[in-house]
Amino acid sequence: MADDAPAPSLSPARRAWLRFKRNRLGYWSLVVFCALVLVSLGAELVSNDRPLVVRYEGQTYFPMLHDYPETTFGGDFATPADYLDPYVRQRITTGGNWALYTINPYGANTLNYFAKAPNPSAPSRDNWLGTDDRGRDLLAQLIYGFRVSVLFGLALTAVGVVLGIVAGAVQGFFGGKTDLAFQRFIEIWGSMPELYLLIIFSAIFAPSIALLLILLSLFGWMGLSDYVRAEFLRNRQLDYVKAARALGVPNGRIMWRHILPNSMVPVVTFLPFRMSAAILALTSLDFLGLGVPPGTPSLGELLSQGKNNIDAWWISIFTFMVLVVTLLLLTFMGDALRDALDPRKADV
Amino acid sequence: MTPEPPLLQVRDLRVAFGAKEVVHGVGFEIRAGEKFALVGESGSGKTVTALSLLRLAGEAEITGQALLDGRDLLQLRERDLRAVRGSSVAMIFQEPMTALNPLMSVGKQVAEVLMLKQALSKAQSAQAAIELLDATGIPEPARRAASLPHQLSGGQRQRAMIAMALASRPKLLLADEPTTALDVSLRGQILDLLADLQRQNGMAVLLITHDLLMVRRFAGRVAVMEQGRLVEQGDTARVFEAPEHAYTRRLIASTPRRDVVEGEAAADAPPAARAQGLRVGYPVALPGVRGWFGKGEFVAVKGADFRIPAGRTLGVVGESGSGKSTLAQALLGLLPSSGALEVVGQHWRQPAPRNGAHNQGLRRQVQVVFQDPFSSLSPRMTVQEIVGEGLEVHAPELPEAERRTRVLAMLAEVGLAEAQFPGLLARYPHEFSGGQRQRIAVARALILQPRLLVLDEPTSALDVTIQQQVLSLLQRLQRERGLAYLLITHDVAVVRAMAHEVIVMKDGEVVERGGVRQVLDAPRHPYTQRLVEAARPVDQR
Numbered sequence: 001m002a003d004d005a006p007a008p009s010l011s012p013a014r015r016a017w018l019r020f021k022r023n024r025l026g027y028w029s030l031v032v033f034c035a036l037v038l039v040s041l042g043a044e045l046v047s048n049d050r051p052l053v054v055r056y057e058g059q060t061y062f063p064m065l066h067d068y069p070e071t072t073f074g075g076d077f078a079t080p081a082d083y084l085d086p087y088v089r090q091r092i093t094t095g096g097n098w099a100l101y102t103i104n105p106y107g108a109n110t111l112n113y114f115a116k117a118p119n120p121s122a123p124s125r126d127n128w129l130g131t132d133d134r135g136r137d138l139l140a141q142l143i144y145g146f147r148v149s150v151l152f153g154l155a156l157t158a159v160g161v162v163l164g165i166v167a168g169a170v171q172g173f174f175g176g177k178t179d180l181a182f183q184r185f186i187e188i189w190g191s192m193p194e195l196y197l198l199i200i201f202s203a204i205f206a207p208s209i210a211l212l213l214i215l216l217s218l219f220g221w222m223g224l225s226d227y228v229r230a231e232f233l234r235n236r237q238l239d240y241v242k243a244a245r246a247l248g249v250p251n252g253r254i255m256w257r258h259i260l261p262n263s264m265v266p267v268v269t270f271l272p273f274r275m276s277a278a279i280l281a282l283t284s285l286d287f288l289g290l291g292v293p294p295g296t297p298s299l300g301e302l303l304s305q306g307k308n309n310i311d312a313w314w315i316s317i318f319t320f321m322v323l324v325v326t327l328l329l330l331t332f333m334g335d336a337l338r339d340a341l342d343p344r345k346a347d348v
Numbered sequence: 349m350t351p352e353p354p355l356l357q358v359r360d361l362r363v364a365f366g367a368k369e370v371v372h373g374v375g376f377e378i379r380a381g382e383k384f385a386l387v388g389e390s391g392s393g394k395t396v397t398a399l400s401l402l403r404l405a406g407e408a409e410i411t412g413q414a415l416l417d418g419r420d421l422l423q424l425r426e427r428d429l430r431a432v433r434g435s436s437v438a439m440i441f442q443e444p445m446t447a448l449n450p451l452m453s454v455g456k457q458v459a460e461v462l463m464l465k466q467a468l469s470k471a472q473s474a475q476a477a478i479e480l481l482d483a484t485g486i487p488e489p490a491r492r493a494a495s496l497p498h499q500l501s502g503g504q505r506q507r508a509m510i511a512m513a514l515a516s517r518p519k520l521l522l523a524d525e526p527t528t529a530l531d532v533s534l535r536g537q538i539l540d541l542l543a544d545l546q547r548q549n550g551m552a553v554l555l556i557t558h559d560l561l562m563v564r565r566f567a568g569r570v571a572v573m574e575q576g577r578l579v580e581q582g583d584t585a586r587v588f589e590a591p592e593h594a595y596t597r598r599l600i601a602s603t604p605r606r607d608v609v610e611g612e613a614a615a616d617a618p619p620a621a622r623a624q625g626l627r628v629g630y631p632v633a634l635p636g637v638r639g640w641f642g643k644g645e646f647v648a649v650k651g652a653d654f655r656i657p658a659g660r661t662l663g664v665v666g667e668s669g670s671g672k673s674t675l676a677q678a679l680l681g682l683l684p685s686s687g688a689l690e691v692v693g694q695h696w697r698q699p700a701p702r703n704g705a706h707n708q709g710l711r712r713q714v715q716v717v718f719q720d721p722f723s724s725l726s727p728r729m730t731v732q733e734i735v736g737e738g739l740e741v742h743a744p745e746l747p748e749a750e751r752r753t754r755v756l757a758m759l760a761e762v763g764l765a766e767a768q769f770p771g772l773l774a775r776y777p778h779e780f781s782g783g784q785r786q787r788i789a790v791a792r793a794l795i796l797q798p799r800l801l802v803l804d805e806p807t808s809a810l811d812v813t814i815q816q817q818v819l820s821l822l823q824r825l826q827r828e829r830g831l832a833y834l835l836i837t838h839d840v841a842v843v844r845a846m847a848h849e850v851i852v853m854k855d856g857e858v859v860e861r862g863g864v865r866q867v868l869d870a871p872r873h874p875y876t877q878r879l880v881e882a883a884r885p886v887d888q889r
Binding site for chain 1: 677680681682701703707708711712714715716718719720723724725726727728729730733737738741742776778789792793796
């Protein structure tokens with residue numbers, strides 16, 4: 001310890017990060033996962049049925065920002081231009097005009113009326129991963145579906161973590177009757193049949209992502225709150241909390257500044273696992289048809305299509321691969337995080 | 349007559365964890381039936397040395413030789429080593445509660461060893477277990493044998509563990525801090541028990557401890573360890589009378605020195621704290637159905653009276669469970685109490701844990717330093733956040749720069765300077781040693797300029813050489829600032845060095861009180877007598 005004294009002092013969180021980085025698999029999983037999320041966040045720039053820029057007869061158009069009628073490009077109809085239409089395509093790419101298409105020229109819900117093969121079509125030069133049974137491009141579906149899954153997972157995890165921490169902190173810190181009442185409430189709440197509630201609610205309300213998020217959040221916080229409660233129960237009787245009480249530090253501040261930072265290990269450790277559980281939950285519900293409203297790109301819905309079109313192997317295989325890779329990356333990160341936060345591991 | 353070969357011969361023992369070597373070539377011998385002590389401060393490698401003899405030190409890399417009856421323990425296969433553990437060599441640990449199986453009666457645990465190692469039948473071993481428990485001085489051994497570990501007192505648990513270690517009739521007993529977790533008055537008894545058993549069974553004992561007093565009472569020969577090296581070994585009497593190595597000399601010389609303002613405090617000055625008929629109780633669950641409807645009350649302090657003049661120290665002595673820590677918490681306003689309890693002339697507004705304006709004002713006047721500097725500082729806060737917290741709560745109007753200046757000044761006063769620790773304020777507690785952490789804890793307590801400081805075993809968790817430094821710091825602060833201390837401790841030497849007056853507590857009541865000399869030199873209550881007796885070096889008895 002003595003020889004590294006001149007080094008700037010590192011906070012416990014920073015040291016944990018250094019330990020995390022030392023786990024190559026976990027670190028690279030994080031890098032790859034972040035890259036995938038970034039790409040999917042900019043999905044419109046990667047996979048879109050409209051070109052990014054069109055230069056047509058001396059004028060520049062941005063079809064992604066504005067709707068242009070087909071007549072703009074010399075077509076016959078006043079309807080918005082279909083840029084996959086071979087006629088439009090030919091007009092805007094020949095004779096000094098040019099158009100910059102995205103890498104994958106399909107959006108999540110683009111139906112290609114000019115496809116050469118019947119739906120679902122196998123991977124080809126036009127559709128790199130094939131199409132689904134409605135003729136939508138599978139690659140585009142996967143990109144947008146991944147985005148929905150990850151964002152949903154993040155949101156569900158965030159809400160669950162906040163609720164879980166607050167509930168656990170209140171129980172653990174105040175203990176006694178508060179704790180007792182809360183524990184009984186959790187027991188009752190936890191024994192409600194979650195899936196049936198979802199089915200009932202999806203029958204009453206129009207299905208939407210927000211509704212799903214609310215329903216799943218209502219039940220998602222309980223596991224975490226138990227861990228936070230246990231940490232708070234342990235930490236609140238340590239001497240540094242007593243010293244803070246003797247200083248007259250208010251309860252809220254003791255919870256926030258003293259106990260919470262020392263109770264975050266189980267929370268952070270579980271984050272990737274919770275997120276993969278959330279993604280899996282959404283996928284399962286979509287598979288059952290109880291999830292996101294029709295028309296939303298979704299991995300679960302693709303899996304269900306794969307089941308219904310067992311001959312169209314590309315639907316099941318590629319969706320399955322995306323899911324496996326996503327969950328695997330999250331699990332690797334979770335393992336690395338658990339090691340990084342293990343108090344028994346020394347810094348080397 | 350040729351001298352017998354030694355029972356255990358350790359040569360050039362090196363232990364490394366990863367790239368870090370913690371024991372650098374240690375060698376010593378233990379003869380059959382000898383009482384040998386390995387003494388050193390925490391981190392000196394004494395426990396690791398003992399554990400590596402049985403290859404119990406986790407993932408450590410061990411090199412060297414440890415010959416037991418001519419067989420090298422470090423070269424044995426795991427199977428053969430398991431036969432050695434617990435039969436030729438047995439071990440007892442510091443904390444009996446964690447070393448015993450909590451779900452098995454102690455009688456069964458001892459009998460299990462007998463069945464395994466001496467091949468006795470079930471009935472025989474049960475009977476033999478009771479005899480062993482009896483030999484270790486557990487009263488009513490037949491009934492106690494059926495008790496689970498948590499139903500025994502701390503001393504009885506340690507005795508049960510000794511019985512377990514003896515069950516295999518070991519030639520060598522490794523005792524790792526066997527009395528540290530026990531109450532002071534019990535330590536002498538356990539040590540005497542070990543000595544008796546050692547004589548009767550003719551086994552050798554390797555005692556690992558940091559307590560010089562124990563070494564002196566117990567061991568025939570002693571080896572002193574410092575930072576993974578043996579700096580000195582020899583007969584105990586010789587080492588204590590004529591220590592050769594500088595470190596040994598420093599260790600022996602580091603008994604607490606008294607350096608406080610003596611004489612009567614001015615009678616007219618208002619006392620820093622005063623209690624009259626102070627009673628503290630807290631609710632406990634009642635057993636059975638009654639517990640559903642109401643709570644019982646456990647009264648931890650039953651009517652304590654005391655007075656702490658400004659600039660003086662009141663020592664509070666008592667065994668664990670006597671209510672002394674509860675008393676301190678009531679004084680700090682962390683527990684509700686009844687009866688009169690004044691701090692600088694003002695009462696706590698009950699219930700005291702509530703942070704009203706009046707109580708907040710009082711909190712500035714009384715602060716606390718705890719025993720364990722590792723649990724008393726939040727590991728995720730910087731030194732500035734820890735020390736400056738009091739100012740943030742009580743003087744939020746202070747500008748950031750001013751707060752910083754005050755924190756730095758306070759740290760300098762407790763002996764932590766920016767020059768010595770670059771970036772001091774941004775550092776985290778794990779970068780400091782035990783003594784330095786205790787200084788940070790003192791700085792946190794003093795930043796609000798309190799008049800009274802509660803010291804809850806402030807030096808028990810520190811090494812002897814550090815202990816003296818922290819005590820000097822506390823004595824200096826008392827002289828310079830006129831601080832009053834309430835000092836809770838079981839260490840007679842610390843009381844002698846610090847206190848002006850002493851109260852002795854037992855089962856929530858004050859059983860003896862008086863000036864420090866009077867109480868410690870002529871104790872009247874049996875508990876006080878035992879305590880003082882246990883702390884007296886052998887040659888003065």
